[in-house]
Amino acid sequence: MSIIMDVMKTAVRLAPGSWLPGGTPDPLMNKHGLIGKPASRIDGPLKVQGKARFAAEVSLPGLVYASLLYSTIARGRIATLETAEAEAAPGVALVMTYRNAPRMAPPPLMMSAPKAAGASGLPIMQDAEIRWNGQPVALVLAQTQEQADHAVSLIRVTYAVAPAVTSFDAAKAKARTPENILGEPSSIEIGDAEKALKDAAFKVDLIYRTPRHNHNAIELHAATVAWNGDQLTVHDATQMVNGTAWTLAQVFGVKEEQVRVLSPYVGGGFGGKGLGDHQILAIAASRLSGRPVRILLSREGVYRVVGGRTTTEQRVALGAKPDGTLAALIHTGVAATPTRNVCPEQFSFPARHLYAANAIKVAQQVTDMDMLANIFMRAPGESVGTYALECAIDELAEAMQLDPIELRRRIEPEKDPTSGTPFSSRHLVEAYRHGAERFGWDRRDPTPRSRREGEWLIGMGCATATYPYYRMPGGAARIRLTADGRAIVQMASHEMGMGTATVQAQHAAERLGLEYEKVSFEYGDTSLPSGTLAGGSSQTASIAAAIIAVSEVLTKELLKLAGNDSPLAGLKPDEVEARDGGLCHVDEPGRFESYVSILKRAHRDELVCEAEAPQPFEMWKYSMHSYGAQFCEVRVNAVTGEIRVSRFLGSFDCGRILNAKTATSQFKGGIIMGLGLALSEETLFDERSGRIMNPSLAEYHVPVHMDVPAIEVIWTDIPDPHSPLGAHGIGEIGITGVGAAVANAVYNATGKRIRELPITLDKLL
């Protein structure tokens, strides 16, 4: 990622943790104590009582409620705008349009600066221009939500319509190659892949299509905001508190320290809970009205202003030699994007790292469409990229009359096929072996339509899951060690349900040699040391690295405090370890002093240390990825084409698993979202108007309980020696490969290759 590169280049202080390249692996990666334990969620009791207060549930005195009016055209200008009736409606405190909105700088585009969080960088309600269908054109504040909603319905807008590019086919004809794809080259060519393909003994050359998707977190996007002079407080539902605070500071011309963002509970994110127009508009309206403001988007509103995953058209061409190795691997295509956007749906990423081939060509293009900016959605790129790539692998295996797992074994690379760097930890073949055994892969008949029960055709399929290991630079953690031997670990990080607070409390307790009950983890507040975003499956490693860094500082400080009267006297930090609520000599456990004793002797109420995580050097030395083997069994109704997933198994290789309970939940949740991607999810974007036509949970089909079969997940649990705790983030890996595993199973059941998602029953009739 370019932003990480930039930070790396300017990094002046080299402060590698002992586990970084060149050092020794984190000793906790093999330790079996709290790490890996299936601890229940710390915030569980609060959540089952309905007492966890989400962003729209924070009460403030004098609060007014916001409602938005959205444009109904994709491109043009507001011609007339009548707000008088709305202004006169009961309870209305303010009607804000481009005419009276405060002047605001556009939010800096994500990746343009370390904490930039803008999705499009477009100005927000600053002019009469309409840039997408659904753009907010007016905001009403009223004493109650329903008064605000009602007043919005009284505003009359007309537009001067301008021609808009809303057809993907039209935009594709003018597709362009961006400078980079999230900091990676837009295209890579090793050898002459097209020629190698032409000459290959076996080949497939296929086009796959995937539609738009929306996150549909169950919590609607919301913020409760208040100004106090130039101090701004934002109770937000966000995956990036620090990014939000910094970006808001740029938009409103205040200092970053003047913006406090709190987000202790987030009702699901999946990439969708970032900084959108809605928070900025609420804050602007609060400034204009002098009142605290609550904005809670309607479900439709979320679709209008929060982008999702975008349409892709992908070509995968594979050429194989008779021995089953790849002569050519080609993965190219286009993703639908608006002009200003940083989310190109990096579908070509898996092909860069997954398989060995003599010649490789990957290339990705984008378009210039008049549409809402895409934003990241769970495994952006990899989720749909693995669908195309892993379906093509299955098709090639069939052409070669080879078991698809055996084909993957033969093309397993020794080092990263495009960067040439060594893998830090890669056990994909093992994951396949365990998974196949457990799933009963040997019972699969490779001949399609060979298993049938009544009117149901049964098939099995598999596919590779993969997602990069990321660790974001810039996070810092603080430990407050108190005189009673408790530790409070603080970092402005996020909990959307992944189990962050629980897992990091487990980690810190093990790291500090404390009982689990004596450690708490505080997060979700920019008044704490700056964290990194919860995205790209990076947060676990990012927090862990910061905790390691601060615990190293803490050890030093404790040894200083202990002084010469301690059994620890004269010991250096690398000669001691944390254990039983104190420090002891590594080789002579008898030389021990408890934290309580050290602090008591030093007459200290607490010891507070803070440290920044080292830069993620490991990501440059190694090719770091998570892997998995996804196995699916489907039943397809021979009469109606209805598809029921009857069994699913995910076998993962994601380093050390830190909490079996929360990890299981993450893996299964990812797989289930993958089932939605495979079978039912599609945002209907009407290409005539550029308008989303199913902005509701009724007509956008996320999986329901009855769609979900028994799912099993297993993992290698082999630590990555080059990551903190030996762990990788696991929020996204679960969704990858699922689309292909389902499609391949559908083929095995029916003999039909479905190369366009979702796989709906009409495609099988």
Add this chain to the structure above:
Amino acid sequence: MTARTIHFTLNGAPVTADIKPHHNLVELLQTHFGLTGARESCGQGLCGCCTVLVDGRAVSGCLFLAVRIDGTEVVTIEGLDAGGKLNPMQEAFVETGAFQCGYCTPGFILMANQLLDAHPDPDDDQIRHYLSGNLCRCAAYPQIIDAVKLAAKKRKTIAA
């Protein structure tokens, strides 16, 4: 339009509220009583987040006009635990990890209780069917089945 006063029982206590006909039950609970466990998500009655029990029946609060609860008994998630002690379903949800973000969880717990009241020993498919009016985008569905079964056991232990 004209406000009216309604009287009903909320989690066991008699209460009154001044409302207007177009207010819905979720708004009423949140704005008049500060109860936020029933929340809006789909706004169309299908996601189950706003589930509230009215005279013992689970309804979607976002489509339920507040005026209609006059004279009824209303139970919300906040009325389930006795003096801060979790009820068996709540315990089971925590122990099995039957949620991630927790936003939809109150609705699931209310519905799952209804299910066990009607069918003390449900099988997987009964659970799936009964809880299909509750959406969980974190997709803890498999663990929710575990939770309902665990709660069924807990209930039996208590009964015995």
Add this chain to the structure above:
Amino acid sequence: MRPFLYEKAADAAEAVHFFAQRAQAKYLGGGTNLVDLMRENIERPEIVIDVTGLSREIRDVDDGGLVIDAGTKNTTVASHRTVRERYPVLAQAILAGASAQIRNMATVGGNLMQRTRCYYFYDDAARCNKRERGKGCDAIEGFNRIHAILGASSHCVATHPSDMCVALAALDAIVYLEGPQGARHLRLVDLHRLPGDTPDIETELRAGELITAVEIPALPFAIRSTYRKVRDRSSYAFALVSVAAALDVDDKGNVRDVRLALGGVAHKPWRATAAEQALRGAPASEENFRRAAEAELKDAVGLAGNAFKIELAKRVIVNTLQKLAMESGAGS
């Protein structure tokens, strides 16, 4: 939501009286559809008359039929013993729709009055002849996967979303009405209209008429009846195609009588009279079932997104009848 007046009617006469007081009045059952549409600003009544206070009983009729008051909750109907025993198709259809919470709220009368789920009907920004006569229809050239293949017009291709109504159509239910001009009744199959050039007029109800009850005539062979719904996900998705069917096969394996209705295919619950006619007296064979399905779908017209429903509907008809035939010991 736009503010409105609210009155709770004690009986049908009072409801009808309240209705007459305003130009824009609506009867309110469970509210699961009406309140949704009011929140979407599609329905904008000045007065809402709550009719859930009216009687809500299910009564046996002497000849073996059943009368269900319009205010009866869907859950109550689906779990009613007589319904489940004598008209399993009805119980199954209700359970195939919506969610437990919604079924707990929704009434029989309200279910009959459900409006379409067409995306363009729901979106104020789109053209829709149903919302505003003469405006045009954006669905015909747009997303029309969930739209009609039978009886549609160039003005409207919307479908009626109810599952329950499909079962009631097959059972030849009678709808009882009370209105300013007094009481009357209609066959359910005559209640809903095809769109023609007035898709905004969806039923034959006269101004102010209230549905008070639904009668299901005796139909002994409905003991063997079923509802099959094909949809895009396993719950809370409207039917792509659904089939309500009851089949009576004699000792020789011939169809003595048959009831067949389709959902998800038309602006109204579609009673498959052509298929029924083709089958009566004919051997209960797969071949004849197919022939009957072909007859029913003869005039079906597919759009870009829903043409698959023509073949799907045929298949589901054949498959459903096959299963019923098999259950009755006949069939192939």
